[in-house]
Amino acid sequence: MSNDAPTSAPGNGSGQAVAGFELVSGIREAIVSGTFDPRQKLKFEELRARFGGSMGSLREALLQLVSEGLVRTEANRSFTVAPASxxxxxxxxxxxxxxxxxxxxxxxxxxxxxxxxxxxxxxxxxxxxxxxxxxxxxxxxxxxxxxxxxxxxxxxxxxxxxxxxxxxxxxxxxxxxxxxxxxxxxxxxxxxxxxxxxxxxxxxxxxxxxxxxxxxxxxxxxxxxxxxxxxxxxxx
Amino acid sequence: MSNDAPTSAPGNGSGQAVAGFELVSGIREAIVSGTFDPRQKLKFEELRARFGGSMGSLREALLQLVSEGLVRTEANRSFTVAPASxxxxxxxxxxxxxxxxxxxxxxxxxxxxxxxxxxxxxxxxxxxxxxxxxxxxxxxxxxxxxxxxxxxxxxxxxxxxxxxxxxxxxxxxxxxxxxxxxxxxxxxxxxxxxxxxxxxxxxxxxxxxxxxxxxxxxxxxxxxxxxxxxxxxxxx
DNA sequence: ATTGACCAAATTTTCGAAAATGCTCTGATG
DNA sequence: CATCAGAGCATTTTCGAAAATTTGGTCAAT
The missing domain is CATH 1.20.120.530 (GntR ligand-binding domain-like)
Known part of the structure; x- marks a missing residue:
C-alpha cells in the first residue's frame, strides 16, 4: 500500500527497511486494492506466478503482512487474507x-x-x-x-x-x-x-x-x- | 518473553501462531533478559550456535522480532538489538x-x-x-x-x-x-x-x-x- | 447412517549451498 | 598527511529441493 519503512516498531532509533520489498508491497497492493478477497487462501504457487520470488522470500513477505494485520495464519496452516468487517x-x-x-x-x-x-x-x-x-x-x-x-x-x-x-x-x-x-x-x-x-x-x-x-x-x-x-x- | 500469539495484529478474527516459535521466543528471551545488549549486532553464526535453526528460519525469527520492535535492521545490513533508553x-x-x-x-x-x-x-x-x-x-x-x-x-x-x-x-x-x-x-x-x-x-x-x-x-x-x-x- | 482409522495428494516448512551485497584493509595519488 | 580506488573477506540474501505436516477421501466397523 505504501510503507516506506514496513512495520517498524519504534524503539527510539530510526525506521528501517526490510528485504523483499517489492514482494511485500506487491502483495499488499493486491490485498488493499481488493484483487484478493478477504478470507481468501493465499497459495504459494499462485503468488509465485503473479509476483516472482522463491518460497523463502514469499514466506517472509507474507509474514511481514501478518505483522501488519493484512494477512492471517495459524501454525502449519496456510495464509489467508485478513477478513474485513x-x-x-x-x-x-x-x-x-x-x-x-x-x-x-x-x-x-x-x-x-x-x-x-x-x-x-x-x-x-x-x-x-x-x-x-x-x-x-x-x-x-x-x-x-x-x-x-x-x-x-x-x-x-x-x-x-x-x-x-x-x-x-x-x-x-x-x-x-x-x-x-x-x-x-x-x-x-x-x-x-x-x-x-x-x-x-x-x-x-x-x-x-x-x-x-x-x-x-x-x-x-x-x-x-x-x-x-x-x-x-x-x-x- | 511470553507471547502466545506473536505480533498478530487483530483484524477481527482470532490470533494466530507463526512457525519457528521456539526460535522467536528463544531470541526474544535473550534480548528481554539482557543476554544480548542493546545495539549489539546479531550475527547469524552466533545465533545459530546458541539456538538451532537454519539461515532461513533464523531470518524469519529476526524479522518477527523486528515487527515486535525488539530488533532493528536496515535493508541488506545486519540485525541489531533495539536500543533501550x-x-x-x-x-x-x-x-x-x-x-x-x-x-x-x-x-x-x-x-x-x-x-x-x-x-x-x-x-x-x-x-x-x-x-x-x-x-x-x-x-x-x-x-x-x-x-x-x-x-x-x-x-x-x-x-x-x-x-x-x-x-x-x-x-x-x-x-x-x-x-x-x-x-x-x-x-x-x-x-x-x-x-x-x-x-x-x-x-x-x-x-x-x-x-x-x-x-x-x-x-x-x-x-x-x-x-x-x-x-x-x-x-x- | 455415523464414526473412526488409514492412506494418498497437496501444501507448507525447513534446510544448507550458491549468489549477491556490504565492509575493511591495502596501496596509490593529490 | 589526507583521500580515494580496488581487491579480498565477511555476512547477508536468495533459491529450489527435501522433509514434515495437514487435508481430503476411502473403507471398514459400530
Whole structure:
C-alpha cells in the first residue's frame, strides 16, 4: 500500500527497511486494492506466478503482512487474507479519531521549521497529482502521497510509539478507503479538505485541526459504508 | 518473553501462531533478559550456535522480532538489538497509562462470567508461583503468568485494536522490567499489588482500578530507573 | 447412517549451498 | 598527511529441493 519503512516498531532509533520489498508491497497492493478477497487462501504457487520470488522470500513477505494485520495464519496452516468487517472498521475508526486528535494537538504545540516545510511540500505533491488526469501514475502514487501528507501533519508529535500506532491504523484504513474507491464513480474532491486541514495546522489552531480531522476521518468511513456492498450486510 | 500469539495484529478474527516459535521466543528471551545488549549486532553464526535453526528460519525469527520492535535492521545490513533508553521508556509508560485506563474502564463496564473466572484463575497461578521458591521453573513461567493476568483484567474491553496496542507496549515494558529484575537483590512483593488490582476490577470499581493500575505501572518504572545503571546516564 | 482409522495428494516448512551485497584493509595519488 | 580506488573477506540474501505436516477421501466397523 505504501510503507516506506514496513512495520517498524519504534524503539527510539530510526525506521528501517526490510528485504523483499517489492514482494511485500506487491502483495499488499493486491490485498488493499481488493484483487484478493478477504478470507481468501493465499497459495504459494499462485503468488509465485503473479509476483516472482522463491518460497523463502514469499514466506517472509507474507509474514511481514501478518505483522501488519493484512494477512492471517495459524501454525502449519496456510495464509489467508485478513477478513474485513464493519465491526473492524468501526474499531479502527474510533481509535483513529482518538490518536489523530492526540498527535495533531501534540504536533501543533511543538513548532518547527522543517516540519512546516514538509507539510507544505507534501500537500503540494498531493494536490498536484490530484489535478493531473494521469491515470496510470495516479493509482500507484496516490496512496503514497496521501500517506505522506497525513504523516507530515502529525510527525512533530513527541511520542514515537503513538505515531507508530497511528500509522498502523492509517494503513489499515487505507484498505477500506481503497475498497470504497473501487465502487465509486466520480472521484471525491481531495483538494479542499486537505488544504483546509493543512491551513489549520499551520495556523496552530488546535481546535479547528481536530475538528477537520474528525470530519475527514468520518467522511471517509461514511463513504465506504455507503459504497461497499459486501460491508453493508457482512458480519464476520 | 511470553507471547502466545506473536505480533498478530487483530483484524477481527482470532490470533494466530507463526512457525519457528521456539526460535522467536528463544531470541526474544535473550534480548528481554539482557543476554544480548542493546545495539549489539546479531550475527547469524552466533545465533545459530546458541539456538538451532537454519539461515532461513533464523531470518524469519529476526524479522518477527523486528515487527515486535525488539530488533532493528536496515535493508541488506545486519540485525541489531533495539536500543533501550529513558526516553523510550517514558514514551512507553505514558501510553501504557492511557491505554490501561481505557481498557480497564471498558472491560469493567462489560460484565462477563468467563471473564471473571479467567481473572481469578490467572491470579491464582500468579501468586501460587510467586510463593514457590522453585527457581528453575519460576524464571521461565513468571513473565507468562504475569502477562496472562494483566491481559485477563482488560480482555473484556470492546476494542481488539486497542487491546492489541496495549499488548505490544506491555511486552516492550517487559523488557525494561526484566532489566530491573536483573539488578535487584530481593524480589518485590508481587502478590498484594496484583490481588488489590484484581479485587478492584471484580468489584467494578473503575476509579480504584485505574488508580491502582497507574500505581502499578509507575512503580515498575521507578524501580527500573533506580536499579539499572545503563539507563541512568544513557541518552541514545 | 455415523464414526473412526488409514492412506494418498497437496501444501507448507525447513534446510544448507550458491549468489549477491556490504565492509575493511591495502596501496596509490593529490 | 589526507583521500580515494580496488581487491579480498565477511555476512547477508536468495533459491529450489527435501522433509514434515495437514487435508481430503476411502473403507471398514459400530
Amino acid at each position: 464493519v465491526a473492524d472498521l468501526n474499531d479502527i475508526t474510533e481509535l483513529r479519531l482518538q490518536f489523530e486528535r492526540q498527535t495533531v494537538t501534540d504536533a501543533i504545540q511543538r513548532v518547527g521549521d522543517t516540519w512546516e516545510a514538509e507539510i507544505v511540500a507534501s500537500l503540494h505533491l498531493l494536490v498536484k497529482q490530484a489535478s493531473a488526469a494521469d491515470g496510470g501514475t495516479r493509482s500507484q502514487a496516490r496512496p503514497v502521497r496521501h500517506r505522506r501528507f497525513h504523516h507530515a501533519l502529525v510527525a512533530a508529535c513527541g511520542s514515537p510509539w503513538l505515531l507508530h500506532f497511528r500509522g498502523v491504523l492509517f494503513d489499515q484504513a487505507e484498505r477500506y478507503r481503497s475498497l470504497g474507491r473501487l465502487y465509486r464513480r466520480e472521484p471525491r474532491d481531495v483538494v479542499v479538505g486537505h488544504r483546509a486541514l493543512a491551513d489549520a495546522v499551520l495556523a496552530r489552531d488546535v481546535a479547528l485541526a481536530c475538528e477537520l480531522s474528525e470530519l475527514h476521518i468520518r467522511g471517509t468511513v461514511r463513504n465506504v459504508m455507503a459504497n461497499v456492498p459486501e460491508l453493508k450486510a457482512a458480519v464476520s | 529513558v526516553a523510550d521508556l517514558n514514551d512507553i509508560t505514558e501510553l501504557r497509562l492511557q491505554f490501561e485506563r481505557q481498557t480497564v474502564t471498558d472491560a469493567i463496564q462489560r460484565v462477563g462470567d468467563t471473564w471473571e473466572a479467567e481473572i481469578v484463575a490467572s491470579l491464582h497461578l500468579l501468586v501460587k508461583q510467586a510463593s514457590a521458591a522453585d527457581g528453575g521453573t519460576r524464571s521461565q513461567a513468571r513473565p507468562v503468568r504475569h502477562r496472562r493476568f494483566h491481559h485477563a483484567l482488560v480482555a473484556a474491553c470492546g476494542s481488539p485494536w486497542l487491546l492489541h496496542f496495549r499488548g505490544v507496549l506491555f511486552d516492550q515494558a517487559e523488557r525494561y522490567r526484566s532489566l530491573g529484575r536483573l539488578y535487584r537483590r530481593e524480589p518485590r512483593d508481587v502478590v498484594v499489588g496484583h490481588r488489590a488490582l484484581a479485587d478492584a476490577v471484580l468489584a467494578r470499581d473503575v476509579a480504584l482500578a485505574c488508580e491502582l493500575s497507574e500505581l502499578h505501572i509507575r512503580g515498575t518504572v521507578r524501580n527500573v530507573m533506580a536499579n539499572v545503571p545503563e539507563l541512568k546516564a544513557a541518552v541514545s
